[in-house]
Amino acid sequence: MGEPADDDRAEHEAAREDQLTTAPKASDDDADPRIDVTDRGDGITRIDIRDDAAVRPGADPDSSR
Helix, strand or coil: CCCCCHHHHHHHHHHHHHHHCCCCCCCHHHHCCCEEEEECCCCCEEEEECCCCCCCCCCCCCCCC
């Protein structure tokens, strides 16, 4: 499985943005990237949550500790 062609990648990104911004209260920020994917080329793929991601996995931001 190789890298998608540039046309396929652009089509995927457009479809992703449409899907993430069609909800009634959605904003363009909802379609911002949240992960970085790095393929090391040796069969290992690393997935990292971006530091600037507005939504991150973990505790509910509205709950107090």
